[in-house]
Amino acid sequence: MALSHAIMTALLEENLSGYDLAKKFDMSLGFFWQASHQQIYQELKKMLERGWLSSDTVEQAGKPNKILYALTGDGKSALDDWVVAQTKARSAKEDLYVKLYNIGHCDPEPLIGEIADRQLQCQRQLALYLKIKERHYAEPETLPINRKGIYLALSAGIRQQQMHIDWCDEALELLGALA
Amino acid sequence: MALSHAIMTALLEENLSGYDLAKKFDMSLGFFWQASHQQIYQELKKMLERGWLSSDTVEQAGKPNKILYALTGDGKSALDDWVVAQTKARSAKEDLYVKLYNIGHCDPEPLIGEIADRQLQCQRQLALYLKIKERHYAEPETLPINRKGIYLALSAGIRQQQMHIDWCDEALELLGALA
DNA sequence: TAGCGCATGTAACGCGTTACATGATTAC
DNA sequence: GTAATCATGTAACGCGTTACATGCGCTA
Numbered sequence: 001m002a003l004s005h006a007i008m009t010a011l012l013e014e015n016l017s018g019y020d021l022a023k024k025f026d027m028s029l030g031f032f033w034q035a036s037h038q039q040i041y042q043e044l045k046k047m048l049e050r051g052w053l054s055s056d057t058v059e060q061a062g063k064p065n066k067i068l069y070a071l072t073g074d075g076k077s078a079l080d081d082w083v084v085a086q087t088k089a090r091s092a093k094e095d096l097y098v099k100l101y102n103i104g105h106c107d108p109e110p111l112i113g114e115i116a117d118r119q120l121q122c123q124r125q126l127a128l129y130l131k132i133k134e135r136h137y138a139e140p141e142t143l144p145i146n147r148k149g150i151y152l153a154l155s156a157g158i159r160q161q162q163m164h165i166d167w168c169d170e171a172l173e174l175l176g177a178l179a
Numbered sequence: 180m181a182l183s184h185a186i187m188t189a190l191l192e193e194n195l196s197g198y199d200l201a202k203k204f205d206m207s208l209g210f211f212w213q214a215s216h217q218q219i220y221q222e223l224k225k226m227l228e229r230g231w232l233s234s235d236t237v238e239q240a241g242k243p244n245k246i247l248y249a250l251t252g253d254g255k256s257a258l259d260d261w262v263v264a265q266t267k268a269r270s271a272k273e274d275l276y277v278k279l280y281n282i283g284h285c286d287p288e289p290l291i292g293e294i295a296d297r298q299l300q301c302q303r304q305l306a307l308y309l310k311i312k313e314r315h316y317a318e319p320e321t322l323p324i325n326r327k328g329i330y331l332a333l334s335a336g337i338r339q340q341q342m343h344i345d346w347c348d349e350a351l352e353l354l355g356a357l358a
Numbered sequence: 359t360a361g362c363g364c365a366t367g368t369a370a371c372g373c374g375t376t377a378c379a380t381g382a383t384t385a386c
Numbered sequence: 387g388t389a390a391t392c393a394t395g396t397a398a399c400g401c402g403t404t405a406c407a408t409g410c411g412c413t414a
Contacts, residue, residue: 003402018367045367062410089275106262146280149281365408373402
């Protein structure tokens with residue numbers, strides 16, 4: 001598992017509150033790992049108990065107090081251990097592929113519609129990724145090592161979306177949606 | 180969720196035991212949806228209670244008895260409803276991408292090794308998929324509709340592996356593993 | 359005054375993994 | 387004898403989602 005590790009990764013560069021983390025998991029990091037605020041708050045509680053994080057309440061004028069979390073030495077070691085350990089890839093669990101096995105046994109139209117929708121979503125996401133790439137990662141070879149890592153995650157996202165868009169084309173054509 | 184739906188999909192064509200299902204989830208269907216035998220047995224229990232399946236104990240000579248499960252009318256309706264309903268795509272949750280964000284903060288070598296391993300695994304899986312494609316799905320346009328669906332799932336698998344292999348190439352090159 | 363952004367949580371439930379558990383037959 | 391295959395399960399725990407819950411300040 002890795003939500004705790006994703007949180008620690010986010011805390012490497014700056015201390016953040018649960019709320020900040022939730023926002024971060026809605027973008028950037030969240031492109032590759034989603035988490036709701038509920039899950040984040042619960043995980044933070046556990047991580048405090050384990051001693052991976054320390055917390056510090058900050059009073060704010062005109063806003064609710066916030067609790068800033070920071071990575072401890074124990075947390076950093078746990079994170080390093082995890083990065084270095086091999087983790088096995090888990091299978092995708094894509095509903096859509098299972099649904100395809102059913103296409104001969106029920107009305108194919110809604111499924112075709114779902115594929116078309118997916119393609120649109122992917123195109124939107126791809127456009128976003130490409131914009132980020134252009135602005136911040138135009139020349140990957142010249143980046144420092146840590147930003148190379150982030151670039152590679154982004155590149156994987158781009159390839160993923162691109163691949164899925166192409167597959168949707170093939171599917172829609174084969175299923176006669178373009179006829 | 181969809182394990183129950185994946186099970187019903189497998190039962191569309193033939194009645195199977197928990198053991199048979201577990202084997203099926205190790206190949207074909209399992210390329211896109213993995214499940215352990217423990218999970219399958221528990222799910223079967225729930226599905227019987229819900230009335231989506233019926234069961235029938237079969238005595239066998241020289242082997243343990245087996246319990247064959249069959250899809251009921253209620254089960255088929257539930258399956259149809261699910262296929263037709265839009266389900267939202269969930270994000271990938273790939274550890275590797277999160278690890279990449281850490282690459283500037285710890286020893287990159289093990290991570291590079293993991294990427295190389297992943298690439299090998301993908302190549303093996305791709306070879307398997309291509310063999311299946313060649314043998315059973317060489318001419319997708321001529322297939323009946325239900326086999327077109329299965330072909331498309333396979334095609335997605337092929338594209339996925341291919342994409343990941345290409346990405347690993349890029350990653351290994353950028354991280355200087357080929358130098 | 360209605361809604362959004364900031365900020366934090368609890369509770370219940372279901373999915374998924376790991377470990378534990380049994381017992382017969384067949385092939386080496 | 388020892389391992390693999392066939393065949394079925396239980397128990398405990400952890401991850402993830404959904405629903406529920408509160409309360410302040412700012413803006414339209």
